[in-house]
Structure formats: structure tokens, C-alpha cells
Amino acid sequence: MDDGELQEMLRNERYPRAAGYSARWMVDASMGPNPVWQVEALAGVMAFEPGMRVLDMGCGNACSSVFLAREFGVEVWATELWVEPTEVLRRVVEAGAEERVHPVHSDARSLPYAEGFFDAIVSLGAYHYFGTDDLYLGYFSRFLKPGGRIGIVQPGPVEEYEVLPPPHLAEYWKWDFCAWHSAAWWRRHWEKTGLVTVEVADQVPYGWQDWLQWNEACDLDGGRPGREEARMLHADGGQTLGLTRVVAHRND
Numbered sequence: 001m002d003d004g005e006l007q008e009m010l011r012n013e014r015y016p017r018a019a020g021y022s023a024r025w026m027v028d029a030s031m032g033p034n035p036v037w038q039v040e041a042l043a044g045v046m047a048f049e050p051g052m053r054v055l056d057m058g059c060g061n062a063c064s065s066v067f068l069a070r071e072f073g074v075e076v077w078a079t080e081l082w083v084e085p086t087e088v089l090r091r092v093v094e095a096g097a098e099e100r101v102h103p104v105h106s107d108a109r110s111l112p113y114a115e116g117f118f119d120a121i122v123s124l125g126a127y128h129y130f131g132t133d134d135l136y137l138g139y140f141s142r143f144l145k146p147g148g149r150i151g152i153v154q155p156g157p158v159e160e161y162e163v164l165p166p167p168h169l170a171e172y173w174k175w176d177f178c179a180w181h182s183a184a185w186w187r188r189h190w191e192k193t194g195l196v197t198v199e200v201a202d203q204v205p206y207g208w209q210d211w212l213q214w215n216e217a218c219d220l221d222g223g224r225p226g227r228e229e230a231r232m233l234h235a236d237g238g239q240t241l242g243l244t245r246v247v248a249h250r251n252d
């Protein structure tokens with residue numbers, strides 16, 4: 001598919017800021033649902049001010065980090081495990097954001113930061129890989145200033161499933177989807193620590209359509225239309241699956 005067709009296929013009026021970025025740049029960095037759309041959805045309910053220090057946890061190829069730095073003038077520590085920092089830096093330099101985006105290679109469970117260093121933390125399509133541990137938020141929130149916000153977006157159901165896998169999705173189910181949780185689940189998971197106050201816990205409006213639109217474009221561009229995840233989203237039709245969004249601030 002040529003770049004113009006891809007741009008057209010990924011036109012989405014819900015994300016006016018993301019529309020200013022090359023679809024090719026986003027698709028070539030893809031590791032899951034579009035992180036640029038997800039972080040724009042997060043920015044709709046979480047404030048970013050110029051000069052803020054932001055941790056982007058599990059940033060992948062750092063598209064969300066570049067977006068935050070360019071759109072809001074924040075400084076981002078693009079922290080990532082699976083992608084080598086040299087590769088992340090290459091992409092950041094290519095995007096002209098190296099002044100404000102700093103690639104760091106680290107496991108989310110052994111972060112190299114001073115406590116209270118960050119004004120905000122974000123995590124797109126990544127937090128469920130490490131954050132479902134009851135004790136994780138107690139560790140992670142230390143890196144945030146009191147009053148600072150943490151915001152996450154990742155796949156999740158509208159409500160917790162009574163049986164796993166849900167019968168209508170059984171043929172598509174992978175064992176690690178068990179880490180996909182509802183907004184209410186995340187609210188309770190965080191609030192029970194008493195360390196944060198949850199301000200938003202919902203599903204990104206039209207999130208499942210965005211996710212499907214993205215997958216269909218990536219699949220077609222990769223020469224493999226109709227891959228399994230897109231078929232699963234079609235089969236579900238937004239009945240259960242979507243993108244869970246949660247924002248909280250650290251209590252004093």
C-alpha cells in the first residue's frame with residue numbers, strides 16, 4: 001500500500017493532533033493498538049504542561065513519547081524493555097525529538113529513577129504486562145511527585161468476564177488476555193492501596209473501532225488482511241472488548 005492510501009485508511013476525526021503525523025511512521029513502529037491515538041485519548045482527560053517531566057513506561061518505539069514532547073512541550077523518559085534503546089533513539093532522532101525524549105532501557109520492576117522525579121507517568125498498551133500485581137503501584141507511584149498523575153490505556157473488557165475465555169471469543173483467545181481488565185477492576189486495584197485517587201476509569205469512546213481500524217490498516221499494509229485480532233474484534237463488535245483508560249493522582 002502506498003503512503004497516501006495508508007494515510008487515508010487511518011484518517012480518524014477523533015484524533016486531530018495525531019492527524020498531523022505520518023501514518024507510515026506510526027504503522028512502521030506498530031506493536032499493538034495505535035499508541036498515538038491512545039495517548040491523544042489520554043490527553044483528553046489528563047493535563048500535560050510544557051516542561052513537565054513525564055515517564056512513558058513500556059514506550060515501545062516511542063511514538064507516544066515523541067507525540068507528547070512535540071504536542072505539549074514536555075520532557076519524556078521513554079522507558080522500554082523489549083526494544084533496544086539504540087533503536088528507540090534512532091526513531092526519536094528521526095522524528096527530531098532527541099532534545100526532549102530520552103530512551104532508557106529498563107524493566108518496569110527495577111527503574112533507575114529518583115523517587116518523586118516525575119510530574120506524570122503514562123503507559124500505553126503496556127501496564128497490564130507488569131501492573132496487575134497488587135503491590136506494583138506501591139513501587140511505581142514512588143517515582144511520581146505527590147499530586148502527580150498516572151494515566152494508562154490498554155485493551156480491556158467493558159466488565160470482567162464471568163467465564164474465561166468468553167464463549168464468543170473462545171476461538172481467538174490467548175492465555176495472556178487474562179491480564180486485560182475492565183475500568184472498574186483497575187479502579188478498585190489502584191484505590192485499594194490508598195496511595196492514589198482515581199479521577200477517570202472508563203473505556204476510550206469508540207476505542208474498539210479505533211483498534212479495529214488500526215489493525216485492518218496494518219494487516220492490509222503488511223500484505224496479510226484479516227488477521228486473527230481483527231477477526232476477534234469483528235466477532236465481538238464492541239460487545240465486550242475495548243480500550244480501558246484510567247487516570248489517578250498520587251495522594252500526599
Ligand SMILES: C[S@@+](CC[C@H](N)C(=O)[O-])C[C@H]1O[C@@H](n2cnc3c(N)ncnc32)[C@H](O)[C@@H]1O
Nearest residue numbers: 032035058059060081082107108124125126129
Ligand atoms: C504491546 S507493546 C506496546 C508498546 C508501545 N507502548 C506501543 O503502544 O506501541 C508492550 C510494551 O510493554 C513493554 N513491557 C512489557 N513488560 C515490561 C516490563 N516488565 N518492563 C518494562 N516494559 C515492559 C514492552 O517492552 C513493550 O514495548
